[in-house]
Amino acid sequence: MKTRIFNTLLIIVLACGMAGVLYAQVDTSKGSMAVEVQDSSGAVIVGANVTLTSATGEQKGSTNERGEAVFRGLIPGSYTVKVENQGFRVFQAQNVVVRVNGRSTVSAVLEPGAVTEVVQVAGTAITVDTSSTTTGASLTQDTYTNLPLGRNVTSLFSLTAGVAPSGDPTLGAANPSISGATGLENQYVIDGINTTDVGYGAFGVFSNVYGSMGTGVNFDFVKEVQVKTGGFEAQYGQALGGIVNVVTASGGNEIHGAVYAYLNPGFAEAKYKQVNTDFDEARVSSPMTEIYGRSGWDIGFNLGGPLMKNKLFWYGAFNPSFASTDRMSPEGFAARDFGIQTWKRRMYNWVGKINYNITDNHRIEATAFGDPSRDPAGVHRSLLRENLDNESKNEYGTRNWAAKYNGIFGMNTLVNASFAWNHTYFYEIPTLDNYAVQDYTKPTSSSLYTMTGGVGFMENNEGNNKQWSAMLTRNFNALGGHTVDIGYALNNIKYDAVRLYSGANWAIPAAKGIASEDVGKTVYGGYFYKYVTRTVAGVTYSNLYRQIRGNFTDPAVTTNTDYHNGFIQDAWQVNRFLTVKAGVRWEQQNLSGNLSKYVFAANWAPRIGFIIDPLGNRKTKLFANWGRFFEKIPQDVAVRAMSEESGYLNFYSTSIPPTASNIVPGMTAAPTGTTPTIIAGGTKAMYQEEIALGAEHEFAGGVVLGARFIHRNLKRMLEDISGVTVEAYNAGISQQYVVSNPSMSLDIFHNPVACTSGDNCDTETGFTYDSAMLGADGVLDGFPDPRRVYKAFELTAEKRFGSNWSLLANYRLAKLFGDYEGLFRNDNGQADPNITSTFDFIWSEALADQFKVGVLPTDRRHIANLYGNYLFRGKLNIGMGWQVMSGTPISKLLLHPGYGNTGEVPVGGRGAYGRTPTQNYFDFRLDYQIPICDKYKLKLGSNLYNAFNRKSVVDVDQDFDLGSGDANQDFKKPLRAHRPFYAAFSVRLEF
Numbered sequence: 001m002k003t004r005i006f007n008t009l010l011i012i013v014l015a016c017g018m019a020g021v022l023y024a025q026v027d028t029s030k031g032s033m034a035v036e037v038q039d040s041s042g043a044v045i046v047g048a049n050v051t052l053t054s055a056t057g058e059q060k061g062s063t064n065e066r067g068e069a070v071f072r073g074l075i076p077g078s079y080t081v082k083v084e085n086q087g088f089r090v091f092q093a094q095n096v097v098v099r100v101n102g103r104s105t106v107s108a109v110l111e112p113g114a115v116t117e118v119v120q121v122a123g124t125a126i127t128v129d130t131s132s133t134t135t136g137a138s139l140t141q142d143t144y145t146n147l148p149l150g151r152n153v154t155s156l157f158s159l160t161a162g163v164a165p166s167g168d169p170t171l172g173a174a175n176p177s178i179s180g181a182t183g184l185e186n187q188y189v190i191d192g193i194n195t196t197d198v199g200y201g202a203f204g205v206f207s208n209v210y211g212s213m214g215t216g217v218n219f220d221f222v223k224e225v226q227v228k229t230g231g232f233e234a235q236y237g238q239a240l241g242g243i244v245n246v247v248t249a250s251g252g253n254e255i256h257g258a259v260y261a262y263l264n265p266g267f268a269e270a271k272y273k274q275v276n277t278d279f280d281e282a283r284v285s286s287p288m289t290e291i292y293g294r295s296g297w298d299i300g301f302n303l304g305g306p307l308m309k310n311k312l313f314w315y316g317a318f319n320p321s322f323a324s325t326d327r328m329s330p331e332g333f334a335a336r337d338f339g340i341q342t343w344k345r346r347m348y349n350w351v352g353k354i355n356y357n358i359t360d361n362h363r364i365e366a367t368a369f370g371d372p373s374r375d376p377a378g379v380h381r382s383l384l385r386e387n388l389d390n391e392s393k394n395e396y397g398t399r400n401w402a403a404k405y406n407g408i409f410g411m412n413t414l415v416n417a418s419f420a421w422n423h424t425y426f427y428e429i430p431t432l433d434n435y436a437v438q439d440y441t442k443p444t445s446s447s448l449y450t451m452t453g454g455v456g457f458m459e460n461n462e463g464n465n466k467q468w469s470a471m472l473t474r475n476f477n478a479l480g481g482h483t484v485d486i487g488y489a490l491n492n493i494k495y496d497a498v499r500l501y502s503g504a505n506w507a508i509p510a511a512k513g514i515a516s517e518d519v520g521k522t523v524y525g526g527y528f529y530k531y532v533t534r535t536v537a538g539v540t541y542s543n544l545y546r547q548i549r550g551n552f553t554d555p556a557v558t559t560n561t562d563y564h565n566g567f568i569q570d571a572w573q574v575n576r577f578l579t580v581k582a583g584v585r586w587e588q589q590n591l592s593g594n595l596s597k598y599v600f601a602a603n604w605a606p607r608i609g610f611i612i613d614p615l616g617n618r619k620t621k622l623f624a625n626w627g628r629f630f631e632k633i634p635q636d637v638a639v640r641a642m643s644e645e646s647g648y649l650n651f652y653s654t655s656i657p658p659t660a661s662n663i664v665p666g667m668t669a670a671p672t673g674t675t676p677t678i679i680a681g682g683t684k685a686m687y688q689e690e691i692a693l694g695a696e697h698e699f700a701g702g703v704v705l706g707a708r709f710i711h712r713n714l715k716r717m718l719e720d721i722s723g724v725t726v727e728a729y730n731a732g733i734s735q736q737y738v739v740s741n742p743s744m745s746l747d748i749f750h751n752p753v754a755c756t757s758g759d760n761c762d763t764e765t766g767f768t769y770d771s772a773m774l775g776a777d778g779v780l781d782g783f784p785d786p787r788r789v790y791k792a793f794e795l796t797a798e799k800r801f802g803s804n805w806s807l808l809a810n811y812r813l814a815k816l817f818g819d820y821e822g823l824f825r826n827d828n829g830q831a832d833p834n835i836t837s838t839f840d841f842i843w844s845e846a847l848a849d850q851f852k853v854g855v856l857p858t859d860r861r862h863i864a865n866l867y868g869n870y871l872f873r874g875k876l877n878i879g880m881g882w883q884v885m886s887g888t889p890i891s892k893l894l895l896h897p898g899y900g901n902t903g904e905v906p907v908g909g910r911g912a913y914g915r916t917p918t919q920n921y922f923d924f925r926l927d928y929q930i931p932i933c934d935k936y937k938l939k940l941g942s943n944l945y946n947a948f949n950r951k952s953v954v955d956v957d958q959d960f961d962l963g964s965g966d967a968n969q970d971f972k973k974p975l976r977a978h979r980p981f982y983a984a985f986s987v988r989l990e991f
Contacts, residue, residue: 027073027192027404027406027416027418027471028100028101028189028192028226028245028247029076029100029101029189029191029192029245029247030072030073030074030075030076030100030101030406031074031075031076031098031099031100031101031102031103031104032070032071032072032073032074032098032102032103033052033070033071033074033079033081033096033098033103033104033105033106034069034070034071034103034104034105034106034131035050035063035068035069035070035071035081035083035105035106035108036067036068036105036107036108036618037050037063037067037068037069037083037085037091037108037110038067038107038108038109038110039088039109039110039112040109040110040111040112044063044066044067044068045063045067045085045088045110046063046064046065046067047062047063047085048062048063048067048069048083048084048085048110049061049062049083049084049085050062050063050069050071050081050082050083051081051082051083051084052071052074052079052080052081053079053080053082054074054075054077054078054079054080054252055077055078055250055251055252055253055254056075056250056251056252056253056310056313056355056357057253057309057310057311057357057360058310058360059071059074059360059361060360061411062411064412064475064477065477066477066481066573068481069411070411070475072408072473073363073406073408073416074098075098075250075355076098076099076100076140076223076224076247077097077098077223077250078095078096078097078098079096079097079098080092080093080094080095080096081093081096081106081108083108083110085110087112088110088111088112088113089110089111089112089113089114089117089118089119090116090117090118090119091108091109091110091119091121092118092119092120092121093106093108093120093121094120094121097140097800099138099140099224099226100138100223100224100226100245100247101138101226101245102129102132102138102226103129103130103131103132104129105129105130105618107617107618127698127702127704127798127800128618128619128620128621128696128697128698128704129621130579130611130613130618130621131571131579131611132231132233132611133231133233133581133609133610133611133623133624133625133692134228134230134231134232134233134236134625135161135162135228135229135230135231135692135694135708135710135794136160136162136226136227136228136229136230136242137159137160137161137226137227137796137798137808137810138224138225138226138227139156139159139224139225139226139227139808140223140224140800140801141219141222141223141224142800142801142806143800143806143808144156144219144225145219146801146806146869146871146877146879146925146927147808147867147868147869147879147881147925148879148880148881148923148924148925148943148944148945149219149881149923149943151218151219151262151298151321151984152174152214152217152218152219153217153218153219153222153225153246154172154173154174154203154214155173156225156227157173157174157176157227157244158173158176158865158883159808159867160227160229160810161229161794161795161796161810161811161812161863161865162178162179162229162230162242162710162792162794162812162814163176163177163178163227163229163242164176164177164178164814164858164860164863164885165177165858165860165885166182166183166824166826166858167183167826167857167858167888167955168183168211168824168826168829169211169976170211170212170824170829170831171184171202171211171212171824171831172211172212172214174202174203174204174212174214174215175202175203175212176242177241177858178227178229178241178242179229179230179241179242179690179710179712179790179792180241180712180788180789180790180792180814180816180858181239181240181241181242181712181790181822182241182821182822182823182824182826182858183202183212183241183824184200184201184202184634184822184823184824184831184833185201185239185240185241185631185822185823186201186203186239186241186242186243186244187238187239187241187243187244187632188203188204188215188244188246189243189245189246190215190217190246190247190248190369190400191246191247191248191353191367191369191400191402192367192402192404192418192420193367193400193401193402193420193421193422193467194238194420194422194465194467194491195215195398195400195422196238197424197463197634198422198424198463198464198465198493198495198561198634198635199461199463199495199497199634199635199636199639200634200636200831200833201632201634201823201833203215203244204371204398204424205396205397205398205424205425205426206426206831207396207426207428207459207461208459208636208831208832209381209428209457209458209459210380210394211831213373213396213426215371215397215398217246217248217349217369217371218298218300218319218321218349220258220260220300220302220317220319221248221249221302221317221319221349221351222246222247222248222249223247223248223249223250224246224247225244225245225246225247226244226245226246227242227243227245228242228243228244228245229242229710230242230625230690230692230710230712231609231623231625231627231690231692231710232607232625232627232629232690233569233583233607233625233627234485234567234568234569234581234583234584234585234605234607234627235485235487235567235569235583235585237565237585237587237605237629237630237632238563238565238632239629239632240629240631240686240687240688240822248315248351248353248367248369249302249304249315249317249353250304250313250315250353250355251304251305251306251313251314251315251353251355252304252305252306252313253305253306253309253310253313254305254306255303255304255305255306255991256303256304256305256990256991257301257302257303257304257990257991258301258302258988258989258990258991259300259301259988259989260299260301260986260987260988260989261297261299261986261987262297262298262299262984262985262986263296263297263984263985263986264294264295264296264297264982264983264984264985265295265297265985266293266294266295266326268982268983268984268985269293269294269295269980269981269982269983270949270980270981270982271980272290272291272292272293272951272977272979272980273951273977273980274290275288275973275974275975275976275977276288276290276330276331276446277331279953279973279974281973283446283957283970283973284445284446284969284970285446285447285962285966285967285968285969285970286446286447286957286959286962286968286970287330287331287332287333287384287446287447288330288975288976289327289328289329289330289382289383289384290327290328290329290330290383291325291326291327292326292327292328292340293325293326294323294324294325294326294979294982295323295324296321296322296323296324297321297322298319298320298321298322299319299320300317300318300319300320300349301317301318301319302315302316302317302319303315303316303317304316304353310357311356311357312354312355312356312357313354313355313356314352314353314354314355315351315352315353315354315355316350316351316352316353317350317351317352318348318350319349319350320346320347320348320349321346321347321349322344322345322346323344323345323347324342324343324344324345325342325343326340326341326342327340327341327342327343327379327383328340328341328383329341329383329384329385330383330384330446331445331446332444332445332446332447333383333384333386333444333447333450334385334386334387334442334450335383335384335385335386335387335388336383338388341378341379341383341388342378343375343378343379343380344375344376344378345373345374345375346373346374346375346376347371347372347373347397348371348372348373349369349370349371350369350370350371351367351368351369352367352368352369353365353366353367353368354366354367361407361408361409362405362406362407362408363405363406363407364403364404364405364406365402365403365404365406366401366402366403366404367401367402367404368399368400368401368402369400369401370397370398370399370400371397371398372395372397372399373394373395373396374393374394374395375393375394375395376393377391377393377431378391378392378393379391380392380394381455381456382451384447384450384451385450385451385452386439386442386450386451386452387452387453389432389434389452389453389454390430390436390451390453390454390455390456391430391431391432392428392429392430392431392455393428393429393431394426394427394428394429395425395426395427395429396424396425396426396427397424397425398422398423398424398425399423400420400421400422400423401420401421402418402419402420402421402467403418403419403420404416404417404418405417405418411475412474412475412476413472413473413474413475414471414472414473415470415471415472415473416469416470417469417470417471418467418468418469418470419466419467419468419469420466420467420469421464421465421466421467422463422464422465422467423462423463423464423465424461424462424463425461425462425463426460426461426462427460428455428458428460430454430455430458430502432454433454433502433503433504434453434454434502434503435453435454435501435502435503435504435525435526435527435528435656435657436451436452436453436454436455436456436457436501436502436503436527436528437451437452437453437527437528437529437530437545437656438451438527438528438529438530439451439452439529439530440529440530440531440532441530441531441532441543448962448964448966453502453503453528454502454503455502456501456502457499457500457501457527457549458498458499458500458501458502459497459498459499460497460498461495461496461497461498462495462496463493463494463496463635464493464494464495465491465492465493466492466493467489467490467491467492468489468490468492469488469489469490470488470489471485471487472485472486472487473485479574480572480573480574481572481573482570482571482572482573483570483571483573484568484569484570484571485567485568485569485570485571485583486566486567486568486569487565487566487567487568488564488565488566489564489565489566490562490563490564491561491562491563492560492561492562493560493561493562493563493635494558494559494560495558495559495560495561495635495638495639496556496557496558496559497556497557497559497635497639498555498556498557499551499555499557499639499645500524500525500551500555501524501525501526501527501549501550502525503525503526503656503657504525504657505522505523505524505525506522506523506526506657506658506659507520507521507522507523507659508520508521508522508523508552508648509651509658509659509660509663510660511651511663511667511668511669512666512667512668512669513648513668513669513670513671514648514669515671518552518648521552522552523550523551523552523647523657524550524551524552524555525550526547526549526550526656526657527547527548527549527550528545528546528547528548528656529545529546529548530543530544530545530546531543531544531545531546534546534652536652536664536666536667537664537665537666537667538666539664539666541652541654541664543654544652544653544654544664545652545653545654545655545656545658546650546651546652547648547649547650547651547653547656547657547658548649548650549647549649550647550648550649551645551646551647551673552646552647552648553644553645553646553647553673557593557594557639557643558594559591559592559593559594559635559638559639559642559643560591560592560638561589561590561591561592561633561635561638562589562590563587563588563589563590563632564586564587564588564589564590565585565586565587565588566585566586567583567584567585567586568583568584569581569582569583569584569607570582570583576613576616577612577613577614577616578610578611578612578613579610579611579613580608580609580610580611581607581608581609581610581611581625582607582608582609583606583607583608584604584605584606584607585604585605585606585607586603586604586605587603587605587630587632587685588600588601588602588603589632589633589685591633591635591637591638591642592638592642593638593639593641593642593643593676594642594643594644595642595643595644595675595676596642596643596676596679597642598642598679598683598739600633600683600684600685602684603630603684603685603687604628605627605628605629605630605687606627606628607625607626607627607628608625608626608627609623609624609625609626610623610624610625611623619697619698620695620696620697620698621695621696621697622694622695623692623693623694623695624691624692624693625690625691625692626689626690626691627689627690628687628688628689628690628715629687629688629689629690630685630686630687631685631686631687631718631823633685633686633718633833634823634833634834636831636832636833636834636835637720637739637832637833637834637835640832640835641676641677641720641737641739641835642676642677642679643676644673644675644676645673646671646672646673646675647671647672647673648669648670648671648672649669649670649671649672650667650668650669650670651663651667651669652664652667677720677737677738677739677835678737678738678739678774679738679739679740680738680739680740680741680748683718683739683740683741684716684718684741685716685718686714686716686717686718686741686834687714687715687716688712688713688714688715688788689712689713689715690710690711690712690713691709691710691711692708692709692710692711693708694706694707694708694709694794695707695708701799701803702799702800702802703797703798703799703807704796704797704798704799705795705796705797706794706795706796706797706798707793707794707795707796708793708794708796709791709792709793709794710790710791710792710794711789711790711791711792712788712789712790713788713789713790714787714788714789714818714820714822716741716743717741717742717786717820718739718740718741718834719739719740719742719786719834719835719836719838719839720737720738720739720740720834720835720839720840721737721738721739721740721742721783721839721840721842722735722736722737722738722749722772722840722841722842723736723748723749723750723751723752723772723773723774723781723842724736724752724771724772724841724842725752725782725841725843725844725846726841726844726846726847726897726898727752727844727846728752728765728767728771728772729841729898730897730898731765731766731767732764732765733752733765733767733771733772734772735772735840736749736772736773736774737840738774739834739835742781742783742784742786742839743783743784743785743786744780744783744784744785745780746780746781746783747776747777747778747779747780747781748774748775748776748781749772749773749774749775749776749777749781749842750768750770750771750772750773750774750775750777751771751772751777751779751781751782751842752767752768752771752772753767753768753771754766754767755767755768781842782842782843782844783839783842783843783851784819784843784851786818786819786820786839787817787818787819787820787853788816788817788818788819788820788821788822788856789815789816789817789818790815790816791814791815792812792813792814792815793813793814794810794811794813795810795811795812796809796810797809797810799868801869804870804871804872804874805868805869805870805871806868806869807867807868808865808867808868809864809865809866809867809868810864810865811862811863811864811865812862812863812864813861813862814859814860814861814863815855815859815861816855816856816858816859817853817854817855817856817859817910818853818854818856819850819851819852819853819854820838821838821856821857821858823836825837825838826857826858827857827891827893827903827904827906827958828893828901828902828903828904829903837896837899837901837904838850840898840899841898846897846898847897847905848894848905848906848907849905849906849907849908849909849910850904850905850906852906852909852910853910854889854891854906854909854910854911854912855889855910855911856889856910857888857891858888859888859889859911860885860886860887860888861886862884862885862886863883863884863885863886864882864883864884864885865881865882865883866880866881866882866883867879867880867881867882868880869925874929875928875929875930876926876927876928876929877925877926877927877928877929877941878924878925878926879924879926880922880923880924880925881922881923881924881925882921882922882923883919883920883921884918884919884920885918885919885920886915887915887916887917887918887919888915888916888955889910889911889914889915890911890913890914890915890916890956890958890972891906891908891909891910891911891912891913891958892906892907892908892912892913892958892960892971893905893906893907893958893959893960894906894907894960895961895962895963895965900963900965901963902959902961902962902963902968903958903959907960913958913972916953916954916955916956917952917953918952919952919954919978920950920952921945921946921948921950921978922946922947922948923943923944923945923946923947924943924944924947925941925942925943925944926941926942926944927939927940927941927942927986928940928941932989935991936989936990936991937989937990937991938987938988938989938990939986939987939989939990940986940987941985941986941987941988942983942984942985942986943983943984943986944981944983945979945981945982945983945984946978946979946980946981946982947981948981949980949981950978951977951978951980952977952978953974953976953977953978954975954976954977954978955974955975955976956972956973956974956975957970957971957972957973957974957975958971958972959971
């Protein structure tokens with residue numbers, strides 16, 4: 001209670017005592033500019049009039065005591081800067097670029113003369129941002145439209161140093177590993193709206209069955225993309241990985257737009273390499289669904305212009321896209337007789353925006369975008385089947401809108417306020433509502449069973465994230481210049497999930513093991529095994545079914561979260577050489593399932609950074625930043641651990657579903673599921689600490705070279721745990737799950753104790769009755785201190801597009817090691833943030849190297865990117881991309897000795913079995929512009945991906961044994977190969 005009162009008082013003080021509040025992301029869709037004015041002797045000029053002119057009108061200001069005029073809340077783009085002062089010539093700089101969430105600096109030197117004389121200059125904007133300690137990269141339209149990149153904005157992420165593939169195809173390119181974190185630990189912001197999936201922490205829409213469905217944001221909507229990889233200042237949170245900030249285009253005083261079509265035809269793609277048959281050793285234990293081709297096309301338009309010149313502007317775009325993947329069942333499966341199955345996807349992407357300049361200093365903006373998507377009826381899951389009864393259709397997408405106010409009072413106060421709403425949904429609708437059956441009566445030459453029947457497990461979901469924010473920034477002088485930010489924001493989240501299995505509902509029959517009050521309750525679908533023979537109660541039966549999944553509790557679960565955050569930060573410019581940025585961030589998350597709730601309170605995240613400009617000319621910076629960052633917990637834990645799920649397993653029957661007339665005499669049903677998991681008192685949110693330091697320098701011609709070092713250390717982890725050993729579990733001791741912060745010092749369970757006699761001895765299990773019960777026993781439970789450490793050294797080189805060429809290059813040397821990967825497990829593909837199976841058992845010999853520190857699955861020692869383009873005579877553009885990545889570590893993974901799941905327990909040490917092959921790919925872009933008249937031009941283009949057709953192995957099978965306990969003869973054999981060469985073509989009419 002005292003903590004809640006203190007936190008409430010803190011919010012009141014921040015809101016009232018400081019005369020305003022600040023949104024924690026400071027409207028990340030905008031940028032800023034500092035204009036420094038001095039005379040030819042180097043003396044600063046106070047009171048000079050500064051005017052910024054852009055496509056949306058003018059903003060005016062004057063220089064302060066430091067000879068500086070700062071403009072905030074600027075729409076990213078190109079500006080003209082004019083400086084006027086009595087007795088001096090007018091200074092005018094054109095094409096000064098403002099980038100999203102960054103500061104551009106213009107140094108204006110006024111020459112004596114008449115005010116009617118104008119001195120025109122160009123290229124005066126300084127690229128190095130000496131106001132920020134953040135590491136990462138910003139990519140503008142001029143960069144990515146000239147490079148060989150995919151259509152979706154997610155293809156940009158990997159160009160940034162510190163970004164690596166997430167590993168598992170479940171996450172895809174949309175959810176990369178950034179600075180050592182898993183793909184479910186990033187934050188994604190579009191036009192200031194947090195679009196991160198509230199259920200799992202992914203980009204856009206996420207399904208626990210299909211993985212990341214992404215969001216339909218294509219290049220033609222986008223003005224700029226910023227990827228932050230570290231060094232976050234106090235206004236940033238909700239991410240242990242990176243922060244991806246996307247800004248869409250806006251309208252202006254001139255009507256501009258484009259009509260376009262892009263084509264990725266199947267005939268322009270090379271033959272795929274099948275991992276089942278085309279490598280040295282064919283897969284024999286666990287074949288993979290085969291891919292035979294991908295194709296797609298999209299058309300669209302974008303258009304923007306004025307409704308009232310210099311006052312009211314509009315922008316809109318519509319870009320439907322269509323994609324197909326041709327797949328086939330492997331040899332030996334009856335479903336191969338049905339031929340190639342095409343998975344079709346239809347995405348209807350749109351965006352709209354209104355900007356209104358109430359005055360030069362007061363502006364409002366309304367933005368909205370969405371991507372309603374459909375996968376028409378087809379087989380979208382595995383084709384390792386006897387039939388195609390698992391056909392279904394998917395409906396999913398996002399709908400987002402925001403209203404924002406941006407106001408400047410004088411030259412020293414900025415106020416922002418906004419409301420945003422992010423809505424996501426995913427629904428799967430089976431064509432045939434049949435039970436899914438893992439059929440051991442129909443083995444193949446390469447598999448112990450064949451799947452038949454329906455789709456099996458389904459998880460449909462809908463999320464709503466309502467985001468309130470406001471902001472105040474205040475500048476003043478006291479022993480130097482200060483920019484003080486104060487802030488508070490609230491995310492109100494509702495997430496609904498429906499978890500069930502395909503097949504008709506059925507009533508629980510009376511049987512051994514069934515509680516009398518549960519007889520007749522409705523089970524929602526089911527998942528079954530079918531055996532050739534099975535012995536039950538001493539009698540052997542043929543063609544017997546066993547029910548292994550199905551719950552009788554309501555499959556619809558509603559969860560909620562109120563996520564509060566606030567911060568205070570001071571950017572103290574001691575002098576022209578030194579800036580100190582110090583701040584603290586406060587976060588609180590009130591997490592609720594449908595039966596329990598918990599408050600993760602008092603999350604204090606201090607930050608301190610130093611920026612040195614050794615020459616005082618804004619072209620060089622040395623920086624260092626230390627910070628603490630907390631996780632924003634996804635709702636999956638509220639669905640699965642803070643709600644109820646109950647069922648019975650192991651009904652044996654001669655047909656399905658089980659009934660009183662077909663169940664096998666003598667069978668015993670086993671209760672399963674969970675009541676709401678206890679959250680141990682004092683449990684706190686997961687956090688990590690980071691040190692980031694580096695240097696940047698701008699050379700002649702606008703080339704910026706940089707070097708930086710990042711060190712991240714996970715200091716506290718949040719997971720569900722139990723106090724049972726595998727040996728005790730297998731002997732019959734039940735698990736009591738608890739959500740906690742596991743560590744070496746934890747003592748919240750009675751440790752399992754083997755016994756043979758005595759009043760406290762359960763002779764049937766061979767352990768004491770209080771084994772694994774909740775409650776301290778004076779003996780440490782046996783968990784390790786969870787570790788995840790990331791160290792990286794990066795070199796960067798960047799030349800923004802100008803003088804007909806651009807360059808984006810970086811190299812990273814990194815190491816990622818520990819005993820805990822994070823919110824996603826690449827070893828077994830588990831996407832259950834904060835409730836993975838990693839710490840379900842305390843350590844014993846059966847867990848081998850589960851808790852041993854070693855290299856983690858997404859560790860890539862070396863990554864290099866080299867991208868650039870050259871524009872010949874303003875018409876022919878040639879772009880090139882080259883990416884090289886070292887392989888990922890290979891481990892020997894055993895079945896879980898308790899659960900029996902594959903890919904769970906490393907033995908012999910993490911990464912002890914080598915690495916996957918190095919990846920090395922070249923891409924090229926060619927496009928040609930044909931002027932039609934003054935305002936129109938036609939652009940014809942083509943991208944050539946994986947130009948040398950390198951079909952490298954991307955991932956290998958690390959499971960040493962199968963779910964049945966048999967040896968996996970495919971251990972270390974390829975699981976996936978890189979997509980072969982393919983080409984894409986485009987035509988655009990721009991005006």
